[in-house]
Amino acid sequence: KDSDSDEYKSVSCASEAVRRESRRRTRMSDSEKITGISGEEERLLTIAIKNSLREKNAKPVIELNEIEEMMTYRPTEDEFKDPLVYIENLYKEGASEYGCIKIIPPASFKPPCPLSKDSTMKLPSRYQTIQKMGQGKPFDFNSDGITLSDFKKKDLGTTTYESLVSQKKYDELEKMFWDFVENTESEEINVEYAADLPRNTYGTKEFEKDDKPYEDHPWNLNKMHLRHNSLLQFC
Incomplete structure (x- = not known):
């Protein structure tokens, strides 16, 4: 039992x-x-x-001006021809120790903008409240979209930005940004922007004859998975 x-x-x-x-x-x-x-x-x-x-x-452990700038690399025309070889060489030099790096292309690298200035296509945009960036909250979306011309008509705070940039006061500009992020009780500042838009969907301008090399350029991230020895081909 x-x-x-x-x-x-x-x-x-x-x-x-x-x-x-x-x-x-x-x-x-x-x-x-x-x-x-x-x-x-x-x-x-x-x-x-x-x-x-x-x-x-948490209380900040260091001041903004004590933070080191990101390690920046400027490849030559010849070094810029093959991204995988260049990145591999940087790795051999110990670039992986920095966690993240910045690679600035040669001055001659000027890919065309795929969006026509006269485009009437509405682009989906995002709203981000600066004071809420540290709270892990998702973005708000403008699903109706906005045209490029209407976007330019908005007051984007360019006056203050251009004034500080012209005086090369980049540190002051960055300090203002982080002050807004940390001071959650201040008046909310909302930023609207359109980014991370795929060219195949929102591009309204075809590659012109002189721009054609950029379509198949080795640094075209949409085609980097096709490069020999690229691990992206397995993704």
């Missing part, structure tokens, strides 16, 4: 575990329908927000 009882309890516990797992999966499924993200993504997002708030409330 005791054996039968123990077996019954085991079956009951297993059944209850299955029911709990089923309810958990159902809740996750409903959550995914509402938010569009999986349970694992939601968990990681929650962790990211907590870490962001923890960093926000």
Whole structure:
């Protein structure tokens, strides 16, 4: 009897575990329908927000002017011909120790803008509140979009920006930015911008004859996976 009882309890516990797992999966499924993200993504997002708030409330350990500039490389015309060879050479020189680096192309590298100045196509834009950047909150989207001409008509704060840039006060400009990020009680500053737009979808200008080399240029990120020995071909 005791054996039968123990077996019954085991079956009951297993059944209850299955029911709990089923309810958990159902809740996750409903959550995914509402938010569009999986349970694992939601968990990681929650962790990211907590870490962001923890960093926000922590006292800064160094001043802005004590932060070193990112390591910058300026390849020659010849070095710029093959991105993978150039990056591999940088790795051999120890560039990986910096975590991230900046590569500035030669002055002759001037790819054309794929968007026509007279384009009437509406581009999807994003809204970002500077004071909320440290809170791990997602962007707001302008799904209706905005044309390039209408975008230019908006007051983008270019007067202050151009004034500081003309005086080469880049440090002051950057300090203003981080002051806004950290001072969450100040008047909100909303930035609208359109970025990360695929050329195949929003490009309105065909490559002209003189611009054709840029379409197949080795540094064209859309085609870098086609380069020999590129690990991107496995993605």
